[in-house]
Amino acid sequence: MFVSRLSALNKLSYGGKAESLNRMITAGLPVPEGYAVAAEAFEDGRLCSQAEKELAVVISCLSSRYTYAVRSSALGEDGADNSFAGAYETVLDVPVDKIFEAVRTVASSVFNERAAVYSGERNAEHGKISVVIQRFVRPEFAGVLFTVDAVTAGTEYMTGNYVKGVGEALVSGEESGSTFRINAVRYSFEGEDELRPYGKKLFSYAKKITDIYKCPQDIEWAIADGKVCILQARPVTTLHKNNTDAFDINDSLCGELLLSKTNVGEIFQRPVSPVTYSALRVIIDTLGIPLVSNVCGQPYLNISGLCSMIMSFGVSKEKAFNMISELAGGIPQGIDIPVYPFDKKTFFKKITKLLKNTVMKKKSSADFGKNFRSRIAEVGNDIISQIKNISSVNELEKIWDGKCVPYMNKTLSAIATGLSLKSLFATREKLEKLCGSELADRLLSDCSENGNIESTGVLLALDDVANGRMSREEYIVRYGHRHADEMELCLPYPYEDADFPENAVSDYIKTGIDAYALKNAQEKRYKEAVEKFRKEYPSKAAWLDKLLRKYSTAVYKREAVRSEALRLFCVIREYLLKAGELTGLDDDIFMLYIEEVASLLKGDRSIKEKIALRRRNYQRQLEMPDFPSIICGRFTVEEWEQSGRASGYYRFGETNNDEKSGTVRGVAGSCGQAEGRVRVLSSIDEADTFEKGEILVVQAANIGWIKLFPRAAAVVTDIGAPLSHAVIVARELGIPAVVSCQCASGAFRTGDRVRVDGTLGIVTRID
Numbered sequence: 137m138f139v140s141r142l143s144a145l146n147k148l149s150y151g152g153k154a155e156s157l158n159r160m161i162t163a164g165l166p167v168p169e170g171y172a173v174a175a176e177a178f179e180d181g182r183l184c185s186q187a188e189k190e191l192a193v194v195i196s197c198l199s200s201r202y203t204y205a206v207r208s209s210a211l212g213e214d215g216a217d218n219s220f221a222g223a224y225e226t227v228l229d230v231p232v233d234k235i236f237e238a239v240r241t242v243a244s245s246v247f248n249e250r251a252a253v254y255s256g257e258r259n260a261e262h263g264k265i266s267v268v269i270q271r272f273v274r275p276e277f278a279g280v281l282f283t284v285d286a287v288t289a290g291t292e293y294m295t296g297n298y299v300k301g302v303g304e305a306l307v308s309g310e311e312s313g314s315t316f317r318i319n320a321v322r323y324s325f326e327g328e329d330e331l332r333p334y335g336k337k338l339f340s341y342a343k344k345i346t347d348i349y350k351c352p353q354d355i356e357w358a359i360a361d362g363k364v365c366i367l368q369a370r371p372v373t374t375l376h377k378n379n380t381d382a383f384d385i386n387d388s389l390c391g392e393l394l395l396s397k398t399n400v401g402e403i404f405q406r407p408v409s410p411v412t413y414s415a416l417r418v419i420i421d422t423l424g425i426p427l428v429s430n431v432c433g434q435p436y437l438n439i440s441g442l443c444s445m446i447m448s449f450g451v452s453k454e455k456a457f458n459m460i461s462e463l464a465g466g467i468p469q470g471i472d473i474p475v476y477p478f479d480k481k482t483f484f485k486k487i488t489k490l491l492k493n494t495v496m497k498k499k500s501s502a503d504f505g506k507n508f509r510s511r512i513a514e515v516g517n518d519i520i521s522q523i524k525n526i527s528s529v530n531e532l533e534k535i536w537d538g539k540c541v542p543y544m545n546k547t548l549s550a551i552a553t554g555l556s557l558k559s560l561f562a563t564r565e566k567l568e569k570l571c572g573s574e575l576a577d578r579l580l581s582d583c584s585e586n587g588n589i590e591s592t593g594v595l596l597a598l599d600d601v602a603n604g605r606m607s608r609e610e611y612i613v614r615y616g617h618r619h620a621d622e623m624e625l626c627l628p629y630p631y632e633d634a635d636f637p638e639n640a641v642s643d644y645i646k647t648g649i650d651a652y653a654l655k656n657a658q659e660k661r662y663k664e665a666v667e668k669f670r671k672e673y674p675s676k677a678a679w680l681d682k683l684l685r686k687y688s689t690a691v692y693k694r695e696a697v698r699s700e701a702l703r704l705f706c707v708i709r710e711y712l713l714k715a716g717e718l719t720g721l722d723d724d725i726f727m728l729y730i731e732e733v734a735s736l737l738k739g740d741r742s743i744k745e746k747i748a749l750r751r752r753n754y755q756r757q758l759e760m761p762d763f764p765s766i767i768c769g770r771f772t773v774e775e776w777e778q779s780g781r782a783s784g785y786y787r788f789g790e791t792n793n794d795e796k797s798g799t800v801r802g803v804a805g806s807c808g809q810a811e812g813r814v815r816v817l818s819s820i821d822e823a824d825t826f827e828k829g830e831i832l833v834v835q836a837a838n839i840g841w842i843k844l845f846p847r848a849a850a851v852v853t854d855i856g857a858p859l860s861h862a863v864i865v866a867r868e869l870g871i872p873a874v875v876s877c878q879c880a881s882g883a884f885r886t887g888d889r890v891r892v893d894g895t896l897g898i899v900t901r902i903d
Contacts, residue, residue, distance in 0.1 A: 278303025620840020
């Protein structure tokens with residue numbers, strides 16, 4: 137059959153438009169029913185005899201009371217990469233007796249100049265065409281609706297235009313019509329009152345169409361007899377698409393987002409390798425939380441994603457950001473955070489599936505025994521031992537699904553259930569309201585009620601080893617997985633170095649610093665702050681004890697869970713090292729994605745062809761400068777450089793707004809004041825140049841930088857938040873700190889003298 141109903145297309149070629157209409161009809165959307173003539177029915181733009189007979193039968197069944205719309209549906213038209221919009225002919229309001237003629241007109245347009253020029257510019261194939269025949273809708277209003285901003289890629293609002301009557305003049309560009317927009321996150325309609333009654337229905341249909349195609353859509357619609365109908369929908373082909381095959385990733389071009397290096401930038405202080413990027417994707421997909429975005433290899437915290445997720449539960453945008461502010465750090469005033477529709481149903485499905493891993497009673501080959509959360513390191517080390525003893529590709533493939541994946545899921549479950557988010561995020565706000573920010577900061581400076589937190593423990597344990605209170609072997613077991621790039625899979629962990637921890641202990645001894653003396657001095661200041669609070673607010677003494685106890689426990693658990701969860705990356709790295717050894721790829725294995733490694737082990741050698749291009753792109757990303765601490769909207773290196781190469785905050789379309797006055801404002805991290813000479817460090821490899829009493833200024837400070845803290849008079853970072861590791865350790869050691877300055881590493885130079893006010897969050901150059 138060359139002619140088929142749109143709702144029941146057969147296996148012939150019907151082109152993008154007909155297939156799209158078929159999907160929407162099947163999904164229950166109000167699309168005018170009709171027929172499609174397959175591309176195989178045409179020879180040199182003419183219908184074959186069998187197709188003519190079939191079309192004649194169809195036409196004889198059509199009512200002469202109606203007219204019809206005859207449109208093209210070429211192969212490749214209205215596809216994900218090419219639209220061919222306006223390239224082919226459309227004939228509207230066609231009487232029954234003129235349908236044959238209209239079909240010939242549309243079919244012959246495959247040879248016209250517009251289609252040839254379009255296909256040449258887009259390097260797209262054309263030449264085969266199908267034709268769609270639908271009942272013509274004579275509308276009161278007709279228009280288009282974009283589910284995404286085609287320039288900014290923002291999806292918070294759907295935008296549209298419409299005209300009275302037939303919409304052909306609008307879609308052809310002859311008229312601009314009236315505009316309207318719909319808030320897609322929390323429904324609201326902005327536009328003319330005449331269209332308002334149909335706004336919710338339009339929104340509902342547009343949302344459903346986007347869900348069907350999983351990408352932004354350009355939708356043509358009409359309103360006839362008081363009802364909304366959908367005429368066609370096509371992907372918005374002008375938007376950027378990440379090229380994962382080439383490892384050419386820039387999430388800022390795929391949607392309007394507010395991105396920050398806070399927390400994420402502290403962990404990843406260099407561009408991530410392809411395999412690390414893929415591991416993060418697997419973890420994020422498993423959790424269902426839009427945590428991290430990738431901009432040309434440099435990871436960012438997705439503030440828009442987190443706020444969108446929280447808002448899906450009915451929370452306002454302002455409150456949503458306040459809830460994550462201690463995680464996200466400061467952002468410039470006046471910024472309207474871009475948000476987007478978030479599917480909380482999918483999130484619930486993923487998180488429920490994940491949490492079931494912690495309560496599964498049924499034993500399996502990957503049963504790790506009881507009390508898994510306290511045994512993450514033990515189980516991980518056992519899997520690593522098994523991996524190291526594997527001698528065949530087949531064994532390695534089996535251990536991934538049999539042990540590694542279950543271990544990952546159980547570890548992520550332990551993270552999801554092991555955090556007290558309420559105590560972490562709400563305590564500071566409660567204290568500041570009562571006693572002000574300075575006293576609140578001092579009260580939150582000690583979290584050692586349950587023992588030394590992991591971030592501080594790395595430093596204190598060096599003192600223990602140096603003074604014989606801890607063996608070198610025990611230090612390797614406890615902290616051999618902690619370093620500045622501990623989540624980058626292509627870099628070795630300290631425990632892989634035969635000279636570890638001798639070098640670490642030796643470096644600590646050379647500093648002449650007593651870490652415990654600093655810790656004890658800070659604990660004394662903390663106790664003084666508690667006594668001050670009790671004197672000023674005696675009725676709140678018991679309340680304070682309970683609040684601080686919960687906060688200390690929450691911070692301790694968060695640091696402990698995070699440290700232990702890093703064992704997961706050790707397991708993955710050992711698996712990759714063994715895969716590289718057994719396949720002969722060696723370090724090239726890090727240029728593949730996790731799922732590709734599994735395919736490689738199953739015998740798919742074609743994956744190796746992707747390695748060379750990815751390595752070139754990865755090397756190019758390693759050579760790029762550090763991008764801004766905060767990005768809002770689309771970001772490309774070229775646009776950034778043209779705008780002045782801001783190091784702090786970059787917004788698409790704005791010029792460099794870094795402060796040049798000698799005063800940089802950030803977020804108060806650890807209270808106290810200090811003056812001294814600045815030392816700007818861009819890498820932990822420059823640590824030897826840092827001298828005692830200097831002001832440490834870095835883009836971000838993670839656990840790898842902690843060894844410098846005892847020497848520092850103060851710490852200043854471009855990115856960071858009250859709950860970041862640098863801040864927690866600075867408080868524990870009594871070192872003033874200002875974080876989230878956005879541009880401190882660019883505003884100051886080594887040798888500048890500055891005053892750091894960790895209470896007010898201000899760093900000032902001293903003339």
